Amino acid sequence: MPRHVLRPQGDFPPASLSRRLAAALYDSFLCIALLIVVAFVYKLIQMGIYGEAQLRQWSEAGTLDGDPLLSTLLLFSLFGFFAKFWTHGGQTLGMQVWGIRVQNADGTAISLWQALLRFLVAIPAWLALGLGYLWILFDKQKRSWHDRYSNSFTVQLPKNAHRK
Numbered sequence: 001m002p003r004h005v006l007r008p009q010g011d012f013p014p015a016s017l018s019r020r021l022a023a024a025l026y027d028s029f030l031c032i033a034l035l036i037v038v039a040f041v042y043k044l045i046q047m048g049i050y051g052e053a054q055l056r057q058w059s060e061a062g063t064l065d066g067d068p069l070l071s072t073l074l075l076f077s078l079f080g081f082f083a084k085f086w087t088h089g090g091q092t093l094g095m096q097v098w099g100i101r102v103q104n105a106d107g108t109a110i111s112l113w114q115a116l117l118r119f120l121v122a123i124p125a126w127l128a129l130g131l132g133y134l135w136i137l138f139d140k141q142k143r144s145w146h147d148r149y150s151n152s153f154t155v156q157l158p159k160n161a162h163r164k
Helices: 017-050 052-060 066-089 093-098 112-128 130-138 145-149
Strands: 100-102 154-156
Touching: 017 052, 017 066, 017 100, 017 130, 052 154, 066 112, 093 100, 112 145, 130 145, 145 154
Parallel strands: none
Antiparallel strands: 100 154
């Protein structure tokens, strides 16, 4: 399947750690909102199926703590958020604001498989006290763990190019 070329094209420098972290912070607010909405809809559906009284009883008994279905839905929702943006325009909303983009070496959008790899490796990159992100300070190509593992690059776009 041919990948689409991202615009603008060019040989762009790697994105700085500060820009990546700023974009991640911006996206974290969007992700929190997404997770709240998904959890709310999930609970509404549960209430429609089981009723408010039964849910309250389960909640008080601790039965609803650590709901694996809800956890799975939340994880899939987060992946869907990132995969959609990364595979189509190479930028989440936070990345658009901070003028950075994820792409292949040839300037094309990453594949769904690469997005999955980025997503899965970014989790331990954060959980290891951010070491996966700090890795760009030591890497010759300024790539994080998830850049390297997914064979993608996070680049800084020229000023105003990301606002078009």
